[in-house]
Amino acid sequence: MGMVGGGSDAFIGAIHRLAANMDGQIELACGCFSSNPEISVSSGKSYFLSDKRIYKNYQEMFADEAKLPENERMDFVTIVTPNHAHFEPSIMALERGFHVVIDKPVTFTLAEAKKLREKIRETGLVLALTHTYSGYPAVKEARERIQHGDLGKIRRIYVEYPQGWLSSKVEDKGNAQASWRTDPKRSGKAGCMGDIGTHAFHLTEYITGLKTTELCAELNTFVPGRLLDDDGAAFLRFNNGARGVLMATQVAAGEENAIKIRIYGEKGGLEWAQMEPNTLWLKWTDRPVEMIRTGQGYMSTIAKHNTRTPAGHPEGYLEAFANIYRNFSLTLRARLEGIQPQAEWLDFPTIEDGVRGMQFIETVVQAGYADVPKWVKFVE
């Protein structure tokens, strides 16, 4: 694995390395960790890289790595830069023959996402998008149950993602995470909706298997002087007639990272909340609520495949993140070994999810700032 971004001063890069390390299947082989060469070098050294695998920039890295023998060079690159710097290194990596892992949202614009999809179709390479929350075993169990028809036809969905860390203007007080996320030049058209709304959106389509067809939204900016939305809500309509409410906010003072989803069908409902991620609640019209738990013998094959510890030994965010890396690496290894990847190895977000996420951003922004409310359709 090579890395673009993720210097020792960055947040999400560290998470990616923890997740990639965990299963002992992926080795950090090289990287250009910062536009500041000193930080890049010192970061690389602290990650135990030799000097020659610490690069000045990604152009150099892709070029040099491509010249290395196949069994020495990196197999894929992880791109953990802010949104505006996703597209160019991704395209270049693919052109040089490297697979890609990338943080969400996949690109700065929908147009870029589509071009990236074209490039992936053209090269036949693999892109994994780190929509972490779909990596939890209990989320995969939820998907299984719905696919199996346990809830009956889905009618009503509530998905919410309240955070409170942007309740005041921390971007002016040296918070680097806040700084780029609230900057339209680095974050894109949407603030809150791009940063966390896309997670809520992805989780919904991932679990239900439904597609959103249109939405009506209101976006808000509560903190004075902020340039992007820090809050919003949307009514969603799905291709089977189901209705949803999506709520995302970063000004819910006192909330941590409370993404949660509830889905109701004709026969029952389910509930999953990320802050207690090992529990999935199944609710029924005619019998007791069931508490489904990660690590139990009754879980589905796919949930078990994504579980590392026995029931009662809680798994968390890093394990969910690591599941994306593990499935991605199992898929790559299968390709290398010329074998057919198992269905559960292919279960990670791809460029298709990335394009959907960018469509969501385009759509929710178009709806959310309309003079009068309106239903805006998702378009390809």
Add this chain to the structure above:
Amino acid sequence: MGMVGGGSDAFIGAIHRLAANMDGQIELACGCFSSNPEISVSSGKSYFLSDKRIYKNYQEMFADEAKLPENERMDFVTIVTPNHAHFEPSIMALERGFHVVIDKPVTFTLAEAKKLREKIRETGLVLALTHTYSGYPAVKEARERIQHGDLGKIRRIYVEYPQGWLSSKVEDKGNAQASWRTDPKRSGKAGCMGDIGTHAFHLTEYITGLKTTELCAELNTFVPGRLLDDDGAAFLRFNNGARGVLMATQVAAGEENAIKIRIYGEKGGLEWAQMEPNTLWLKWTDRPVEMIRTGQGYMSTIAKHNTRTPAGHPEGYLEAFANIYRNFSLTLRARLEGIQPQAEWLDFPTIEDGVRGMQFIETVVQAGYADVPKWVKFVE
């Protein structure tokens, strides 16, 4: 207390009697409990009433009771009929000089609610509306904290009321509760929004002290053949600039009676959920979440006034209900005794809340069935 409706075959009438009995301050003195005279008589007897205080109809009851000496006749009447049968007995009771307790929504139409308000202003009598959830001590504490400014300026409100009992067409299977609630002739313009949406709406305005100025909504009927909404959601805008999402549904399969509210201000947030009603969560940007508990010494005067048991001895729905009756009866007693009622005695929903609720129903229905989404203003 006299009662209109509430025969032994009815649901909410029994709740009213339990609530009224609890504190030993109110005695059931008379009633006409059913349009079926046999049920009325047998019900009245089972409530230990003498034959002469069991009436054939409310007209007779009001007339006869008014003739009794002041210390014998009922002081007020409780009206627990379906919505379409609220207005006439209420008006007549007021005209005969009786105070009124009535279940929500206060009337069948907004126009009736306004007429009732006129009559109350004219007679100077008192009407209590049983928006039960505002009777919980932890809800009153929430109101106190916000009034005191603890959360700072309110920005974002989520209020939800999921139930699942109407997930299938139980109104066709002999469920009397479902039958009238899904019948536009007895329930009114709205189904779910009238039955439970009004509770969520009232709770929001009660706790925050804000007024909703406009809303944008989508109402749905998921169960085929049903004539009224059984689900809906609305974006709310408040007079201080705050934004809300109100969700109410009766087809959330597997949910019981999960009304819950979350309110976020510039400095902190709060959360209250009816199914664990003795806990109020206060969330802060800079310090630990606090778990506020009914019965504790640190609670506000008004919360304590509405609490009967020490902390850890849970109070429930009936106690919240009884708080409305108790405050109403304390207010009446003060009038009888010619003393000034204390502020906390006056803390029960009145005709003003009833009119607001009917305005909500009118507005949400107007918005929720519009061809294109729109913001609909609350009008007097």
Add this chain to the structure above:
Amino acid sequence: MGMVGGGSDAFIGAIHRLAANMDGQIELACGCFSSNPEISVSSGKSYFLSDKRIYKNYQEMFADEAKLPENERMDFVTIVTPNHAHFEPSIMALERGFHVVIDKPVTFTLAEAKKLREKIRETGLVLALTHTYSGYPAVKEARERIQHGDLGKIRRIYVEYPQGWLSSKVEDKGNAQASWRTDPKRSGKAGCMGDIGTHAFHLTEYITGLKTTELCAELNTFVPGRLLDDDGAAFLRFNNGARGVLMATQVAAGEENAIKIRIYGEKGGLEWAQMEPNTLWLKWTDRPVEMIRTGQGYMSTIAKHNTRTPAGHPEGYLEAFANIYRNFSLTLRARLEGIQPQAEWLDFPTIEDGVRGMQFIETVVQAGYADVPKWVKFVE
């Protein structure tokens, strides 16, 4: 109903009146509410009693009430005095032909309890003991499930009752509740174990249907200068070979009233905690945990009989208390009407439970202060 004790300055008397009032089946007819005649009279008036039914002392009350016509005089008396003043009025009431409701522990000594049992056997009258926690519908459901064999043979029981209100010497600071409970002359041999340990003990035997045969205990007094135990723990052995741990403390600083029980058999376990009383957890070795909820259609007949509100409308401590009064009054009414009481009407704690509780106190005190630990057998 007549009442001995329970003046307007007392705690538990008020709870008894709330519980007795609730269902509209019991009327407070007379009482002697305090040894202070002024408080007694003013209390009685505030409860709407006529002067002639407010008595100077219980001797007078029993004598005078016995002279009244059968349909006027009280049917039973509720005794809500401190423990040392339970026995004499109970015996006298029974001798005068009145049934009795009494707070736990039933008497001051085991010897008194046995004499009371003799008197009850002799008179054929009924005594109800207010072990409130066995009045909750979810507790009754737990009992049903175990009787039905769902958990298999019971092996391991944990029952705990932590409170924190006696963490400092509040009995010296005007806390009347603490004052008599920590006074051996009014409370008896045990402090914490008598006040709340007996509840834990009763709950255990009630739910499991097992009998404790012996115990080994350690009692502690943590607050300096206090004369009775304020904390303790015991190992319990049951007649089927099961083992238990009973923990009770009143110095668990910050705890409210957290009585909780967990019971494990060969096939599964259950858990119930009073502070969320409407939920019963069933745990299984081979399938998901089930959340059993008061008010649901799948509950047993006896649980439903003891439930007043639909699922999701929480019932609390007062409703559990009222269940004892209701079942007691249904039983009395059946006797008056000469009919056979239904099994669920007879489901309230009686003198037999009172004797068991006093045996527990004797046994735990004997074991808990032993120089060396020892198993002490329960003896008749």
Add this chain to the structure above:
Amino acid sequence: MGMVGGGSDAFIGAIHRLAANMDGQIELACGCFSSNPEISVSSGKSYFLSDKRIYKNYQEMFADEAKLPENERMDFVTIVTPNHAHFEPSIMALERGFHVVIDKPVTFTLAEAKKLREKIRETGLVLALTHTYSGYPAVKEARERIQHGDLGKIRRIYVEYPQGWLSSKVEDKGNAQASWRTDPKRSGKAGCMGDIGTHAFHLTEYITGLKTTELCAELNTFVPGRLLDDDGAAFLRFNNGARGVLMATQVAAGEENAIKIRIYGEKGGLEWAQMEPNTLWLKWTDRPVEMIRTGQGYMSTIAKHNTRTPAGHPEGYLEAFANIYRNFSLTLRARLEGIQPQAEWLDFPTIEDGVRGMQFIETVVQAGYADVPKWVKFVE
């Protein structure tokens, strides 16, 4: 890192590798993973080891590794064999100059533990014992708060560890984990108490900083034919006068891995439960319960040092486990670099905790099978 045990068919070895990998600071360099050489080789290959670093047995491994240049050979060995096979490889590793990580309980007997302690004192090397639960940041926060005196003098401790996986005789049905744990030849004197009781014991002494001075216990074997305890409870007495109850069971049918501790002092209490490990509850006599959360800015330095993700991104069992490895490796690195390790790097269980654990096992077994109950003192 080298590894003894932990072949691809083992459980805890995999956990150790996941934990060691996570932070990218430790590399698996060699191992002998099974007494079955085929499994050892295939395991080693699957961990990407070269053939020459996969050893037939630990004797060979220690000998050969010791001959390698310092910068090539393993720095420490992790021993993940059953209890009876802890002592010999540990002693040999130390004699060869290798630091040691070892699973609990540290040895088969107390005598071995003391010898191991001697060897460590003699060699000056470091041993880390994987009492995982003390690795959680919220546990470290609890320790900090108590050390800081927030709760006042500690009085009452409840520690419990219920599991249900040994509710039936799974050791006869091919469950390898159960097989050695229930076998006195491989597990030692104690079953449940050695396997999980030691964790509860360690957690208690770690958080409170107190020492247990004596205990009174009852050990049980509920599953017929099992040779070791599968359940037990103990009263604990501490060196400051505090009292504790320790409950451990592996026959609590339906429980997962529910280790939990509650500690009460004169001023307040705290509660931590492993199955929701990111929350620490602080309870107070005079103000609201506080919910302390991993990742929050108000946490102590030591808690933050042991946290990888922001609040609301749950950390779990593997992260707690990894904290032991990380602190151990930071300590080793400091030694290699000749610098003074920071206080928080030294915060991992050592041989001293190992000896305490073995003392606990000796003491609880001596007390738990006594003919009559008795207090048994902890002796060196």
